[in-house]
Amino acid sequence: MFQKAKSTGTILGLATAADYNVPKYLGMGFRERGNAPMPSPTGDFVAHMFSKP
Numbered sequence: 101m102f103q104k105a106k107s108t109g110t111i112l113g114l115a116t117a118a119d120y121n122v123p124k125y126l127g128m129g130f131r132e133r134g135n136a137p138m139p140s141p142t143g144d145f146v147a148h149m150f151s152k153p
Contacts, residue, residue: 102152112152117145125150 105112116125117138126132130150138147 106153113150115147115149117147119146119148122148129153 102112104110112130113133114125114130116122122132125148130152133149133151135146135148138145
């Protein structure tokens with residue numbers, strides 16, 4: 101998927117709420133663009149947003 105995005109000049113983006121995924125995505129070359137608290141009826145959580153390149 102990354103090669104297709106790169107060849108078309110498109111940015112690849114993703115988000116995760118699982119803190120243990122943050123180092124995985126950083127290790128895959130994604131850059132954390134920010135994070136934000138997300139309210140939820142079952143308990144608030146923090147969403148982390150990434151992009152590549």
